[in-house]
Amino acid sequence: MKVTIKDVARDAGVSPSTVSRVISDSSRIGEATKKRVRKSIEKLGYTPNVMARSLVSRRSRIIGVVMPHEADTLFSNPFFIQAMKGISVAAEKNNYHIMYAFGRDEEGELDAVKNYISRNIVDGICLLTARKRDRCIEYLKGEEFPFVVIGTPEEKTSEDTLWVDNDNEEAVRNIVKLLSEDGHKKIGFIGAKRNWTVSINREKGFIEESSLRGVETFIEYEEDFTRASGYSGARKLFREPGITSVICTDDILAFGAQKYLLENDGAHVKILGFNRIDPQGNFGPKFSSVDINSAGLGEEAINLLISKLNHTNKSNYKIVDTKLERIEEEL
Amino acid sequence: MKVTIKDVARDAGVSPSTVSRVISDSSRIGEATKKRVRKSIEKLGYTPNVMARSLVSRRSRIIGVVMPHEADTLFSNPFFIQAMKGISVAAEKNNYHIMYAFGRDEEGELDAVKNYISRNIVDGICLLTARKRDRCIEYLKGEEFPFVVIGTPEEKTSEDTLWVDNDNEEAVRNIVKLLSEDGHKKIGFIGAKRNWTVSINREKGFIEESSLRGVETFIEYEEDFTRASGYSGARKLFREPGITSVICTDDILAFGAQKYLLENDGAHVKILGFNRIDPQGNFGPKFSSVDINSAGLGEEAINLLISKLNHTNKSNYKIVDTKLERIEEEL
DNA sequence: CTGAAAGCGCTTACAG
DNA sequence: CTGAAAGCGCTTACAG
Structure with a gap:
């Protein structure tokens, strides 16, 4: 049987509330208690159930990434896979998880977005490309759902759209x-x-x-x-x-x-x-x-989105440096 | 405000239990009631909260895919991206979601697996490659956690390991x-x-x-x-x-x-x-x-895993057909 | 500094 | 055929 917060509470001789506060490192808990509870957590190998936590906090700590349907043919191009790697790294650092959806066409991408939002599955969405009159972008804006775009969106003017790109x-x-x-x-x-x-x-x-x-x-x-x-x-x-x-x-x-x-x-x-x-x-x-530092683009996109989710973002965009690589002849 | 099952119940003049049963299409609900409830669902644009559902059903309907760390360099090879596409297609068909983790090394892959399992985040795990003495495979077997491997595992003999591969x-x-x-x-x-x-x-x-x-x-x-x-x-x-x-x-x-x-x-x-x-x-x-039909490998892997989760799987492996493509010279 | 209680949005025996 | 109640595992005001 999975160990729950109650088991920890019993083992440490405190209430579940206290255990919860120790986990979130609340300043209102005594050091001695914290130490004791942590020991119990360690001992029982307790890890919080993310579903339960998400249900009450209304934050899934999951970000949905929508792959552009052209990606299929563009995959001779390593951009996407490297961006994904960067996305994954940034997410992990921030204790977020990543979910990917592949649409078969623009309609499918939009469906994925709608699905993510309506089912309360993700806290935010990352788009890997910015099209002209991008339907996903327009929908997300309309819903006022948090999202970030890799690439410069058409209307850079709107301060509420998050984006990252190279110069x-x-x-x-x-x-x-x-x-x-x-x-x-x-x-x-x-x-x-x-x-x-x-x-x-x-x-x-x-x-x-x-x-x-x-x-x-x-x-x-x-x-x-x-x-x-x-x-x-x-x-x-x-x-x-x-x-x-x-x-x-x-x-x-x-x-x-x-x-x-x-x-x-x-x-x-x-x-x-x-x-x-x-x-x-x-x-x-x-x-x-x-x-163009594809991994960096992915990483910064997620950082930007997460800081937005935490209401700590200073800017709505981020420029990622490029580097000219001069290559010598080799096999 | 998000519309919940209670709102639907009120609108349709039934109890939340009934709404829940209509959603799962329980045979014990009258057709007239079903129709009425469905109309309310439609009207209010209700979609179930997956977190709440997962909490009680103890099934997240999420599958975790662990990318091999070599993938980074292997990405000149389109195998991975196409397998991902297949995985995504199969998941969507079965109303599952996919989560990806990129480990930076074998240790990192194992951490991803452990994390997935301990936090009750995924119902099953898909590995994109089978190594000799694969630590992830060994761990998953030890935990008796549902998983599938793309590639033939070392010990094909063990009937409990799910795998897909080409012949x-x-x-x-x-x-x-x-x-x-x-x-x-x-x-x-x-x-x-x-x-x-x-x-x-x-x-x-x-x-x-x-x-x-x-x-x-x-x-x-x-x-x-x-x-x-x-x-x-x-x-x-x-x-x-x-x-x-x-x-x-x-x-x-x-x-x-x-x-x-x-x-x-x-x-x-x-x-x-x-x-x-x-x-x-x-x-x-x-x-x-x-x-080698990479997309097919991904798709079948997920199908196999899901049927295992539903206890409806007949076999523990699946062979995906290959096709020799003869190419003519072109630009 | 800590606990009892309510509640997040669902599902599912248990009754009727 | 349908509903009231309990519970999934957490968090968070509210009290003390």
Whole structure:
């Protein structure tokens, strides 16, 4: 039989109320009593029943994470799994648990959100991506349910929406700066999903820093983050002669662009990617890539959400640093 | 304010007990009453509080999934994410929720298991991998806590351990059969983690089917599932001349082997991999690979566990079919 | 500093 | 066929 708070109380010769207060380390309990109770807890191997605790405290200490349905195909991209790891670490530190839901489409994601909320299962929700006119975000706002988004939400203005993201503008500015100092005068840019906020911010950094430094810019957008997109983007981009480097908003695009370049006398062109994807079976030379610190994004998202739940949050957003990783050739 | 069972009872003019019985569709409630109560539920938008329900039923309807700590590095491999998807699907169908824990090492995994159990948080646990002398498995067995393993556990003999896996022996037999019929007389095999049951079973199928068909076998084992291992395994393997095909126990190894072959006049050698990894940045030609149906493994694991929890399980294991995918060259 | 009592929102024998 | 009552294992005003 499971040991309950009553068993501990009996063993320590106190009331269940006192045991409860010792557990929450209430200042109103005498040190001697605390010590005695703790000994009983230890001895009996007591651990509180979270269900009972949740029922009365109305806090489950569970956070629901909704995986975007595109995740399925995006899983060549290690972002999600690393974000999950970060989420898990932060949750554990704060003594929270994590629940994941995979929607099969946007409707399914919304259903997961509704389900979480209506059944009182989670204290807060974490979304792994911010879409334009995101239905989950809109629903959560309407319900005034605590949530956090990884990525910059459309209406950054609303102070009540929690979010974490990289400073994507700054990250690209930094790359342009390095390239420019390195003598590059004509730089290309290949992106996908032009209407995602992340794309918009990266392009902005690209254009502004380039103009500041007198660098000529050439931009191509494709539909999806695939190798094929990178390849065809590069084909279009390099009709323009003299481009000596290309920034791709994802390593997957960069793989495709690299293939095009290797096939078309472009081996000298410097490639820069985003998201540091281990190229596994990639037979081409490696290229530098911006590490967006996916785990950090997940971790900070949860920290932000929990501080909101505790009403101790100072800010409604958090910027996670990126790091340009320059990679040398290796097997 | 959240609507509770009392509100519904009042609205429908019955007692809370009756509402509860309607929800569980007890046969002892009159149809007319049921209809009335259901209307009230609908009208008030009532959803039961899972915490309260769990407290009394002593079932949380939550399953804890422990991610192996190696997952971090193995995440170039889509197995885990797809298994998670399958797990999620099966859970949802059965009205269960899933909780994930990431241990930082084997100790951390064990802590997660202990934590899940002692706090009465989950009804059962799913492990995503079976190690030799697996501490989590041993602990769970000792506690007699319901759990399921994806992968064949060391002691298959114990009828009380639930597991799901592919028929790895059969999968390799099938490949050898096809190769042999195709005229291959000398076949290589590159594996990693020789002491994993999955390796042992694949090698067994390889050796036995080859001997049956008079095929000469050449085997190399490396430490880890990396490209570098595949590359060096191939280098050793192909000291032997005349090998016309090579079976790699993972696509990652196959990528490395392929690189070696392309660099050493081995483009004609037929490569077969496992786990169908999208080669993303892979610039070499594609090769055939065995789809182990990771999502199916996850789904069946959860089904098995849930039927165990309901005491309706017939068997303690389930074999999930594999499928050899032959891939044509494409971008 | 500590305890008795009420209550969180359900379910389930027990009665009728 | 339905209801009143007890109880799941906690927490937290309220009293002292």
